[in-house]
Amino acid sequence: MAVAYARYISCLNRGENDSCGICSSCNKYNKLIHPDLHFVFPVNSGKKELDYPVSDDYINEWREMFLQNPWFIETEWYESIGIENKQGFIGKDESKQIIRKLNLKPFESDHKIMIIWLPERMNAAAANKLLKMIEEPPDMTVFIMVSESIQKMLPTILSRLQVLRFSKISDEEMKTAIKKKYDLPENQLDDLVHLSNGNYHKVLEAMGSSQEMAVFLDKFASLMRISYQNNIIKLVPLVDELHQFGREKLKRFLDYSLKMIRESHVMNYNRKEMVYLTSEEKIFSDRFHVYIHGKNVHDVYALLNKASGDIESNAYSRITLLDVGLQLFDLLKTESNFA
Numbered sequence: 001m002a003v004a005y006a007r008y009i010s011c012l013n014r015g016e017n018d019s020c021g022i023c024s025s026c027n028k029y030n031k032l033i034h035p036d037l038h039f040v041f042p043v044n045s046g047k048k049e050l051d052y053p054v055s056d057d058y059i060n061e062w063r064e065m066f067l068q069n070p071w072f073i074e075t076e077w078y079e080s081i082g083i084e085n086k087q088g089f090i091g092k093d094e095s096k097q098i099i100r101k102l103n104l105k106p107f108e109s110d111h112k113i114m115i116i117w118l119p120e121r122m123n124a125a126a127a128n129k130l131l132k133m134i135e136e137p138p139d140m141t142v143f144i145m146v147s148e149s150i151q152k153m154l155p156t157i158l159s160r161l162q163v164l165r166f167s168k169i170s171d172e173e174m175k176t177a178i179k180k181k182y183d184l185p186e187n188q189l190d191d192l193v194h195l196s197n198g199n200y201h202k203v204l205e206a207m208g209s210s211q212e213m214a215v216f217l218d219k220f221a222s223l224m225r226i227s228y229q230n231n232i233i234k235l236v237p238l239v240d241e242l243h244q245f246g247r248e249k250l251k252r253f254l255d256y257s258l259k260m261i262r263e264s265h266v267m268n269y270n271r272k273e274m275v276y277l278t279s280e281e282k283i284f285s286d287r288f289h290v291y292i293h294g295k296n297v298h299d300v301y302a303l304l305n306k307a308s309g310d311i312e313s314n315a316y317s318r319i320t321l322l323d324v325g326l327q328l329f330d331l332l333k334t335e336s337n338f339a
Helices: 002-010 024-030 055-068 074-080 092-102 124-135 171-181 186-196 200-207 211-228 232-243 247-267 279-291 297-312 317-331
Strands: 037-040 112-117 141-146
Touching (some): 002 024, 002 112, 002 141, 037 055, 037 092, 055 074, 055 092, 074 247, 092 124, 171 186, 171 200, 211 232, 211 247, 211 317, 232 247, 232 317, 247 279, 247 297, 297 317
Parallel strands (some): 037 112
């Protein structure tokens, strides 16, 4: 949507509701090479081993990934540039680049457009350098920031923005979009629409490689069984296996675990329309959901959520995961409040 809006602003023959799609400006947008369109996104020193990485160092990888699949998520971006075990960030060197670019006159368009993806990854040093420019940008300059969690953005930046929220994709629109790309039976199509819960990335995830999800389900099931059995002898080698995932994959596993806890809890209320699980996940949760209930769900969820935050903050994963398992020993034995 950010790129579509930028394209519309720059279009040489725009209509009432959309860009023309065929003018010289639109053609450059089709390749993300318009000279007045600028991107900023989280980076770090990966395979390129840069001392002070900025977005321009990875712009070719960005264009390639965006043009192939504009619905990618943060962890997929990090994998594509080889920084799976590092946290991406937007630093002060990036701010210098932004200021330099936007102080130049537009090359072809009337506007200069700066799209910042995941501004919540901007550190304080970068933000301080940009505050004045964001508050009083140069003439004909547009900042568009695309955030997944504005709660994590620095307040000094957020207070200078106009927030526009995007709702989930409707079931009808989702079904139409899936039909255009995949030839599926009606019942499978309906299941996929329901499972997506308005998020097209979940459709691509479900239709793509399911290998990682299968591994996550297996490890989640093992963690829950071992914890319920209070089997520390088996917990330690499982923790060692999870430690080998690396930080970003481990964060994905913990996010997956949070989803499984939420869905398992909802199963207690016999509201099938509110449960978003694959058939394999349902087989496990049919037996497991009775152990996640009103008396422990908040504590289990908080435990896994904190572990995810700790891993993101570079906590030692073996200690973090071992602590999770030990606390689950007691939490899963909490007596249910369901008959």
